[in-house]
Amino acid sequence: MAQAFTKTMARNIFYGGSAFFFLLFLALTFDTSGQLPSRDNRAALDGPMGETIAKGKELWEKNDCIGCHTLLGEGAYFAPELGNVYKRFGNSIDGIKGFIASRPKDGIPGRRSMPQFNFTDEELTALAEFLKYVSEINTAGWPPSDNG
Amino acid sequence: MSGKKTTLGLRPCTWVYLFLMTFTFVTFLVGQMGLSGLTVSLLILLLALIKGELVGYYFMGLGRVKGLWHWPVFIWLFIPGILIGTAFYLAS
Amino acid sequence: MTYKSQSVAKLYFIAAIALFVAQILFGLIMGLQYVMGDFLFPAIPFNVARMVHTNALIVWLLMAFMGAAYYLVPEEAETELFAPWLATLMFWIFLLAAGATVAGYLLLSYSDLADLTMNEMLPTMGREFLEQPTITKLGIVVVALAFLFNIGMTILKGRKTVVNLVLLLGLTGLAVFFLFSFYNPTNVVLDKFYWWWVVHLWVEGVWELILGAILAFVLIKVTGVDREVIEKWLYIIIAMTLITGIIGTGHHYYWIGTPEYWQWWGSIFSAMEPIPFFMMTVFAFNMVNKRRREHPNKAATLWALGTAVMAFLGAGVWGFLHTLSPVNYYTHGTQITAAHGHMAFYGAYVMISLTIISYAMPLLRGRNAANPAKSQTLEMWSFWLMTISIVFITLFLTGAGILQVYLQRVAENPQPFMAVQDQIGLFYWLREIAGLIFLVGLVLYIASFFVGQDEPEPAVAD
């Protein structure tokens, strides 16, 4: 007699369905790759500040900034969103540099405080340029408020 | 092919097939004539839902299934049908 | 325990539980830092505590998965492990690498650790969950390959069951997608895009295959239900998982610079991601209700059912809450995400690990089927304490998140991040208290391994 629900069919659906949707995912990825140049602000990376920005990203990673902050909403939720910090600081590179440079070495009693990283001026510029670059990525209007 | 129930010499599924083809032509002609507006849209939608139910009932064979499995295609047509109809109604 | 080589699993399980303890302790430190900002500053800054918290979690889950594989693959394949010595060797390498990495996090500043491990040669550090030094990542790849080789060869020479096949597939996927952690372009959008191929395709993809396989194995053992029935359910559940979960990756591509159609694709498919979890809940309860034997290990059955329910709540329901793009626009990157993360990880992966440990440990320690009643009672207490605590942690974080979203993003005059954090401190305190109760549960859990060891086992009623 015909069986109502067979293991073979369940297996075929698993393999077929997974392959099908993975291929669809690859197709969408392919389209995304084609679209990214118009959204991801890569012009800045190819521009005169490109190397500075790359240096900024290295510093961003080397100091684990993502361990407290979010960047475009991803990261830890302990400290403010930085994807739009350039705008929040009034489009000011110097504002960002000044803030990072002025963190107290021993923290603030009873409150969260960003560590003092003792960056050189060049490093501060690189970080600020990196954050400026990120702020100019087209994020479909996110975040909803300048406060991140 | 002996002893099959037929109407005018055609199997029921063949009749369904002819209906589906006809309905499709009607839908196409409405498009070609550039007809638009809520009434036309809803009629086309209704026609599409009927076509869908014909496929579910006769082609998929759910018509002769009893119980819960009689309904999935009907429900599937019904809910998006209502939603699409509502959206077009609100848009006009 | 049927095969001698299964005993290697014990090492992995013990290390997993030890790292679990570390994870919870650092979680409590972080929780306190949320309300007492200067706690342990600058000795253990928040980011360091968080790295230990998340990385210990990942490593202990991997350890538990590997332990589970070393335990159940020989049993399913009905043959000894291909190379037990390799499994032992890899364990020590993995443990040393993990230990050295954590020590590096705690003793050095992160940038010094990066310099020491020559991160600049192949920069992969400093990205969420992938903070490990590049050399540790390479170590993970080596361990994973040796591990896959070992269990792959075991499966090849023995009986091929669906549980083994699915587990192997899941573990292979785990290793393959981890390779994307080595891709780190300067372009932030590309970086994030492929970062999710590790993170999402792990936890909402291949890890669920591992979860399903382990759950199926334990259910076959404790319920005695026909293998055929369980295996076809396993297939259909993991099919739905990948069908919804792969395109479901799109729910991470709303606001990171990717094209906007992902808002549709991601919303539609991830809205369906609760379905496989729901099926898993129905499946687990069905199998237990149809059980053909009363297995004396009640605690393992409880963990298995708990996994099915909590995975559905944490991953399914709490995931769905904020997965639709219009909702996610407001909740992205807030405590709502944290709430979901806690219950989903606990409900799905922590609980499945504890399920297999609960089932296998008594056997690995030379018992016939289960721990004595006293020990099981304590274990079940720890189940309820930890599970209820995590529910409350999730609820408090959800409360914090809703307020945060409102004050920071929706209100007429949105307030700055830190001003909002000050106003939701109460929720963080409550979360910390729930976390302490979780720790009590964890202590009881560990105690359950040591109490009543001289008492007889409950009778096996087959």
Next chain:
Amino acid sequence: MTASTQAIPAGTDPRRPPGDLAIWIFILAELGVFAVFFAAYAFTRMNHVELFNQYQQHLDRRAALINTLALITSSYFVVRAVAAIREDNPRHCVNWLLAAVSMGLVFVVVKLGEYHHHFVVEGVNLSTNTFYMFYISLTFFHFMHVIMGMVILSAVAVMAKKGKYSAREHTGVETGASYWHMVDLVWLILFPLVYVMR
């Protein structure tokens, strides 16, 4: 009553849909996705009526007509294939299945022509505008289903050719048929919704 009623093998549960139940779980999931996509199309159109009406005119309705007819015909052939195997005639079953697959091929060729016009000649993509986003998403997602269905039907045809099916045991044929009808069913709603309703 349909012609095939009499040929139901003894012992088949009248409360079960034809084919393997596993495929029906899959079909329900797929239908669910399409239903949400359709509703999303309709409600998004609400806020962009002008845009949708304008770009709908850019679509090739004739091609869509051919494709609809092709899919309906193909579905009909599959019905005949199932009827043939119920009458214990595997040879006819294989022929009907191959006819169905070739109608699927017609669909694929016509659709590729349409895509060529939109993607290459017009230079449209998913990000061009909301209408094209839906048009491409819906039709491409469906297009992949057509290809998947053709693979399934071909596999069933091969099995039938090898004599794996009979009037007594032909769950495989019914399973493939159910999937293919689902592909047809979705298109029957997609065609008027995207190409005609305005």
